[in-house]
Amino acid sequence: xxxxxxxxxxxxxxxxxxxxxxxxxxxxxxxxxxxxxxxxxxxxxxxxxxxxxxxxxxxxxxxxxxxxxxxxxxxxxxxxxxxxxxxxxxxxxxxxxxxxxxxxxxxxxxxxxxxxxxxxxxxxxxxxxxxxxxxxxxxxxxxxxxxxxxxxxxxxxxxxxxxxxxxxxxxxxxxxxxxxxxxxxxxxxxxxxxxxxxxxxxxxxxxxxxxxxxxxxxxxxxxxxxxxxxxxxxxxxxxxxxxxxxxxxxxxxxxxxxxxxxxxxxxxxxxxxxxxxxxxxxxxxxxxxxxxxxxxxxxxxxxxxxxxxxxxxxxxxxxxxxxxxxxxxxxxxxxxxxxxxxxxxxxxxxxxxxxxxxxxxxxxxxxxxxxxxxxxxxxxxxxxxxxxxxxxxxxxxxxxxxxxxxxxxxxxxxxxxxxxxxxxxxxxxxxxxxxxxxxxxxxxxxxxxxxxxxxxxxxxxxxxxxxxxxxxxxxxxxx
Amino acid sequence: xxxxxxxxxxxxxxxxxxxxxxxxxxxxxxxxxxxxxxxxxxxxxxxxxxxxxxxxxxxxxxxxxxxxxxxxxxxxxxxxxxxxxxxxxxxxxxx
Numbered sequence: 001x002x003x004x005x006x007x008x009x010x011x012x013x014x015x016x017x018x019x020x021x022x023x024x025x026x027x028x029x030x031x032x033x034x035x036x037x038x039x040x041x042x043x044x045x046x047x048x049x050x051x052x053x054x055x056x057x058x059x060x061x062x063x064x065x066x067x068x069x070x071x072x073x074x075x076x077x078x079x080x081x082x083x084x085x086x087x088x089x090x091x092x093x094x095x096x097x098x099x100x101x102x103x104x105x106x107x108x109x110x111x112x113x114x115x116x117x118x119x120x121x122x123x124x125x126x127x128x129x130x131x132x133x134x135x136x137x138x139x140x141x142x143x144x145x146x147x148x149x150x151x152x153x154x155x156x157x158x159x160x161x162x163x164x165x166x167x168x169x170x171x172x173x174x175x176x177x178x179x180x181x182x183x184x185x186x187x188x189x190x191x192x193x194x195x196x197x198x199x200x201x202x203x204x205x206x207x208x209x210x211x212x213x214x215x216x217x218x219x220x221x222x223x224x225x226x227x228x229x230x231x232x233x234x235x236x237x238x239x240x241x242x243x244x245x246x247x248x249x250x251x252x253x254x255x256x257x258x259x260x261x262x263x264x265x266x267x268x269x270x271x272x273x274x275x276x277x278x279x280x281x282x283x284x285x286x287x288x289x290x291x292x293x294x295x296x297x298x299x300x301x302x303x304x305x306x307x308x309x310x311x312x313x314x315x316x317x318x319x320x321x322x323x324x325x326x327x328x329x330x331x332x333x334x335x336x337x338x339x340x341x342x343x344x345x346x347x348x349x350x351x352x353x354x355x356x357x358x359x360x361x362x363x364x365x366x367x368x369x370x371x372x373x374x375x376x377x378x379x380x381x382x383x384x385x386x387x388x389x390x391x392x393x394x395x396x397x398x399x400x401x402x403x404x405x406x407x408x409x410x411x412x413x414x415x416x417x418x419x420x421x422x423x424x425x426x427x428x429x430x431x432x433x434x435x436x437x438x439x440x441x442x443x444x445x446x447x448x449x450x451x452x453x454x455x456x457x458x459x460x461x462x463x464x465x466x467x468x469x470x471x472x473x474x475x476x477x478x479x
Numbered sequence: 480x481x482x483x484x485x486x487x488x489x490x491x492x493x494x495x496x497x498x499x500x501x502x503x504x505x506x507x508x509x510x511x512x513x514x515x516x517x518x519x520x521x522x523x524x525x526x527x528x529x530x531x532x533x534x535x536x537x538x539x540x541x542x543x544x545x546x547x548x549x550x551x552x553x554x555x556x557x558x559x560x561x562x563x564x565x566x567x568x569x570x571x572x573x574x
Binding site for chain 2: 083084085086087184185186199225228229231291293294297298300301308312315316317318319320321322324325326327328329330331332333334336337340345346348349350351352353356363365366367368369370371372373375409410411414425426427452
């Protein structure tokens with residue numbers, strides 16, 4: 001676009017056309033803002049013509065439905081926010097627009113970001129652009145940022161915003177052969193993002209390449225006085241770190257991530273990643289993170305507890321759905337029963353239970369103590385000079401929509417986040433990079449975990465994986 | 480610890496989510512499943528460990544206690560299912 005070979009309006013129209021053709025099959029977008037997108041693109045073309053292009057001038061993006069966007073669809077994938085049109089703009093999206101990006105529309109997601117398959121969305125499941133070789137069965141794109149991952153993977157947007165509370169950026173990225181970054185807690189403002197679990201939620205990008213992710217995060221991140229947990233630190237030029245390499249870096253391999261029953265293919269991929277790091281001059285060292293297995297159970301206390309509090313605001317009074325009742329309590333109860341889906345109800349009820357009188361210490365306080373231990377595990381390893389940690393991103397490749405075992409047992413679904421959730425519990429940055437494929441030809445990802453506010457090392461090491469892998473992460477177009 | 484259907488009913492009321500009689504059993508099973516899963520935390524020795532309050536060490540930022548925003552009531556109620564004269568409308572709560 002800078003060379004004026006084509007205009008932002010042309011690119012935007014091409015994406016809008018691709019969405020129109022693909023969306024009935026993939027269901028990645030739940031609202032398309034064509035008119036607004038064209039206006040933003042035309043404004044960008046003017047800037048480009050004046051030679052005043054900003055960092056993301058004219059680049060069409062998809063936005064997860066969790067981000068408040070002024071005057072446009074924002075429902076967090078839920079029925080309870082029916083018709084909600086925010087009067088304000090989230091800080092992260094405002095940052096993107098002030099760098100010249102164009103919004104194509106809002107992306108599907110698990111309801112209130114609770115899920116690992118995008119099946120809990122009120123707007124129906126997203127279909128993964130990837131299929132097993134020779135099969136036509138619909139696979140999940142992962143979740144909760146399933147729409148973001150599927151849209152990027154199928155060329156429906158140049159990049160997307162996403163959020164990650166327990167793995168919701170990295171797991172769908174791994175399932176779709178895309179790059180996903182969860183920054184350090186506090187790096188991106190949470191202001192204007194529908195809250196799920198406030199001490200864990202972080203926004204980040206999903207993109208086709210590591211460099212694109214670095215460019216987007218540079219724009220998204222930054223101090224915001226409207227979020228009291230936003231960190232007042234300069235945002236580095238992440239793209240400048242991408243080609244830095246890993247020579248001399250100490251990469252830790254945590255033995256506790258070698259899970260029983262882990263598929264051979266995941267183990268092989270992990271070994272391959274270790275070899276790639278060695279080839280580029282990194283020093284590999286075995287490390288121990290002894291409390292790893294307790295991260296997921298602790299998460300399933302802390303996250304629902306915070307969610308039960310955050311979701312108390314959906315009461316049929318201030319916005320969205322209202323089901324009438326004779327008393328105010330009846331109105332609350334009927335509205336929330338009709339407006340929340342099953343997974344959201346389960347989590348709100350678990351959260352309510354673990355915070356209720358008599359159980360608070362046994363569950364919530366204990367889980368927060370375990371969380372301290374999990375964070376200390378990482379601190380000890382980093383104090384030993386480890387620069388980053390290499391692990392698999394997920395325990396498997398994408399599974400089928402309507403998987404019976406997972407539908408019957410929520411805990412089975414929760415296990416999807418087993419490698420990613422520790423990172424949220426400790427507030428650390430993590431990146432998932434496509435690295436290989438399973439025997440059915442489905443993408444698999446590796447995860448790198450970094451020191452607080454050292455996303456730069458993750459971009460550098462992520463690029464090493466991206467360059468080393470010989471696999472092509474373009475899905476075969478069937479839609 | 481496990482929950483029975485009476486407890487599920489009570490939690491439903493605390494969470495202000497109506498649970499229908501026929502769903503109580505299955506919901507109790509699902510909740511017990513999750514509570515069974517988190518039970519393993521009891522294996523961890525947490526003696527003398529401080530519960531986490533902030534994942535990134537930071538001091539609470541303070542700001543002057545003065546009005547710095549507001550004055551747009553119509554915007555606040557714009558999304559309300561029912562409002563009148565910039566007030567949210569709810570069923571009668573005082574007799």
